Amino acid sequence: EPEVTQTPSHQVTQMGQEVILRCVPISNHLYFYWYRQILGQKVEFLVSFYNNEISEKSEIFDDQFSVERPDGSNFTLKIRSTKLEDSAMYFCASSETTGELFFGEGSRLTVL
Amino acid sequence: ELKVEQNPLFLSMQEGKNYTIYCNYSTTSDRLYWYxxxxxxxxxxLFVLLSNGAVKQEGRLMASLDTKARLSTLHITAAVHDLSATYFCAGGDLQETSGSRLTFGEGTQLTVNP
Structure with missing residues (x-):
C-alpha cells in the first residue's frame, strides 16, 4: 500500500541551527501538508502546498519556516533558525482530490 | 474559525465494555475525520464522514455524524486492549485550491484494562 515516508525519524539540533525535514508523499497525490504536534498536545496545521506553491498557512508558519518541492517526489520543510519551542513531532501528509489525508510516521525534532 | 472539542480527554475502560467519545465542532465543516x-x-x-447521518463501522468502532448538531461520535463496542490509543477527531473543508486544512480536537486517550 502506498505510504508517505519521512526522514529523519529523529533529529537533535542546537538552538539557532537550520533544519530540513524531508517527505516523500504518495505519488499520485496533489496536495501536501505539514502539521506539527508538540508532545502531549493536539496536532496543528502548519502549511498546505498545491500546484507548486503554498496554498494556505497558519499563524505558526512564520518567516523562519519554508517549504519546497525541489523535484517530482520530495517535499521539504526548512526551519531556518530553530528555537526551543520548535521541538515537536512534524508530520507530513498528502491527499488527492477526495480530501482524505494520509500521514507519514513523523520526524521528531529536539532543539537543545 | 473552526474549533473542535472532544470529550472525554481521558478514558479508562474495562475490556468488554461499551463507550462513546464525543466530538463537537463550532462551524460547518465539509467532512469529519477520526484518526x-x-x-x-x-x-x-479510521473514518471520513461526509454527510449528515453518515455512519461507518470498522470492527468494534463505529463513527457517526450529525451535521445539524455539529456532533460526531465514535462508539466503541466490547472494548479490547488493542484499542488502547489516542483518538483524534478533525474537521475541515475541502478546497480545490488548497486541499483540506484540518483542525484537530485535543484527542481522547483511551486505556482499555483487562
Missing amino acids: RQDPGKSLES
Missing part, C-alpha cells in the same frame, strides 16, 4: 494515534507513532485514518 488513531499510538504512542510515538503516526496518525492512522
Whole structure:
C-alpha cells in the first residue's frame, strides 16, 4: 500500500541551527501538508502546498519556516533558525482530490 | 474559525465494555475525520464522514455524524486492549485550491484494562 515516508525519524539540533525535514508523499497525490504536534498536545496545521506553491498557512508558519518541492517526489520543510519551542513531532501528509489525508510516521525534532 | 472539542480527554475502560467519545465542532465543516494515534507513532485514518447521518463501522468502532448538531461520535463496542490509543477527531473543508486544512480536537486517550 502506498505510504508517505519521512526522514529523519529523529533529529537533535542546537538552538539557532537550520533544519530540513524531508517527505516523500504518495505519488499520485496533489496536495501536501505539514502539521506539527508538540508532545502531549493536539496536532496543528502548519502549511498546505498545491500546484507548486503554498496554498494556505497558519499563524505558526512564520518567516523562519519554508517549504519546497525541489523535484517530482520530495517535499521539504526548512526551519531556518530553530528555537526551543520548535521541538515537536512534524508530520507530513498528502491527499488527492477526495480530501482524505494520509500521514507519514513523523520526524521528531529536539532543539537543545 | 473552526474549533473542535472532544470529550472525554481521558478514558479508562474495562475490556468488554461499551463507550462513546464525543466530538463537537463550532462551524460547518465539509467532512469529519477520526484518526488513531499510538504512542510515538503516526496518525492512522479510521473514518471520513461526509454527510449528515453518515455512519461507518470498522470492527468494534463505529463513527457517526450529525451535521445539524455539529456532533460526531465514535462508539466503541466490547472494548479490547488493542484499542488502547489516542483518538483524534478533525474537521475541515475541502478546497480545490488548497486541499483540506484540518483542525484537530485535543484527542481522547483511551486505556482499555483487562
